[in-house]
Amino acid sequence: MSDKIRVGLIYGGKSGEHEVSLQTALAVIKAFDLTKYEVTPFYITKEGQWRSGAALEGPAESVQALQLNRSTDEEISAGTALQPIFGSLAASATTDAARPVGSNAPFDVVLPLLHGTFGEDGTIQGLLEMANVAYVGAGVLASSVGMDKVMMKRVFAQDGLPQCVFRHFTRTQWEKDNAFFLMEVEVSIGYPCFVKPANLGSSVGVSKAVNREELIDAVNEAFRYDRKVIVEEFVHARELEVAVLGNDEPQASVVGEIVSSGDFYDYKAKYIDGKSSMIIPADIPAETAEQLRELAIRAFLAIDGSGLSRVDFFLRKEDGAVFINEINTMPGFTPFSMYPLLWQESGKPYRELLDDLIQLAIKRHSEKQRLQYTFDLE
Template sequence: MGEKVRVGLVYGGRSGEHEVSLQTALAVMKAFDYDKYEIKPFYITKQGEWRAGAPLLAPPDEPELLRLAGGNAASGTDALIPVFNSLDERNVPQNADGNTIDVVFPMLHGTFGEDGTIQGMLEMANIPYVGAGVLASAVGMDKIMMKKVFAQEGLPQCVYRHFNRTQWVKDPAFFIMEVEVALGYPCFIKPANLGSSVGISKARSREELIAAVDYAFRYDRKVIVEEFVDAREIEVSVLGNDEPRASVPGEITSSNEFYDYKAKYIDGKSMMHIPANIPPDVAEAAREMAVRAFLAIDGSGLSRVDFFLRKADGKLLINEVNTMPGFTPYSMYPLMWKESGVSYRELLDTLIELAIARHTEKQRIDYGGGSPV
């Protein structure tokens, strides 16, 4: 590496969370220490086209400038050259001239960014990257697989049922009966693979259930239905690789009937309480369960783990792990770490260090299948 660590910031993406990703990217660009890092932007359009800009001398003033339009950026195959140069050591320049990068920071939420796809590409390019690997990203994105891993780990969670489009079309009556017997109404219907609460509905009757399932199938081929839990929503931030640590818990009070996309990003009325006003033993249990969940999916870098604290009996139920949580200075993940004594800039430094450390360790793996010495 040169004097500065060359960081490729990848944002945008072919996902319903494209605009959220731009918010994250702008916040990170403003927070990086430009004396320590050389920042190179990579924008992925909603159509999936890659655009690479010149290394930044300072963060952009306007979010619209992040789209790297016109003649200000390389596009298509040319945009990927700085990434795939890493495949051939002879092409890696010895100075920070912008032709290659040392580590990638994927700030992509949702499909094609948080689901293991870009992580697989970066693994093929043999370049360090921030956040979860292929397996953890895929499991963390797929709510059905995630819940199966949680069950294997013995983590308590709500009752759920799931099915794919083919199964539903073939016998909707069977799955309606399953939901009504096992879960009852109201219940929540979600696409299995999507973040930021997109495509989620609450059903109070059979008619609403059918409509909600049809709506969820717009966003994925698999659907999960969960029981309604009258609960407080508790969250914990996790940071690390093989020996992760957990932040103080926080609590979300939703402005809507449930914490949907509007409540998260549009109306601005949901409330964050950090630290959460919960008993010390519950806070410690949430932190311990968050680390267990992180390790269960083979997490690395960062994750936010979400829980339900059931009002009826005070039982803590794990809801999900988000392997690429919102990361603006006003998002829950960095705010919980701020309350735990870690600043936003320190988080960025740590995540870069964790990415490089994980990559260095993986270089010890023998992929050639040679005989042991």
């Protein structure tokens, strides 16, 4: 029996952030110590098809290699994904004891490197919960709340976290009375403002509007990606980020700053033009840094986070006021992404961070096995 920890690596996905997921997966695979881990890849195409490959013998050399050739790797329909991927895991899953590393289950832990819809929103997490398998990252609730910006902001408001002014509406509401929502945005928020799909990340579908015509165009663009849209006030601010690691007793990293190459930190500025920069640690007063670290942990606990999250903030330039922007429960994880760079500056290198996330997932799963899911009346 092998002493290696067996990891199922899921990436790609039916999402606007498909390419981001592939880049993350490529970096993670290269970082795995294959003398310590046995890694099996599972690729989800943009159309939602599942492809499985053999356990890795070495790191993948390109994104193309990660897409698993149709002729040599098994293609699985999404509707029958559970049994082929987890084998006998669902049938053999128990709720009274944790499966030890090296047991007969196909995997000891699953690492879902999926960003955006159908991956970061609680859907894949629900599948993994049903299979009773350990997995890295936030659970179903935290993933769902963290992905839906409207619900996230409501939870943050309940916890008293400082936020920018925002409004939201569904496509049905907009089509029924867009004049009302235009007026509401103009009265309560004004211009400029930002328009976003409620459920997406990596700034996909995000637009800045400076007048009514641009606002209408921005709303229509956002509705391409979600049935619910959120509009937020513009704040002339610095963009600061904090990485959080842990389960019930999370830790916060040093604070980093994003200096965007564009008018705002959109998809192009994040992933394409290569001109945006990160300043780690951010050049801010020590008391401000400590405030941001405390708020990041509060946000993580507010949504019942686990494993990892990156919490983004605005630091208003005119008066130094702090506003929480959002929490990202599966942030970019390449060696050049903000999340691992923040931990590297905090004294935790990339490979060690990956080890910690695997152990946090196994520990959380083990603790859940202590719960009783049945009730005997006798």
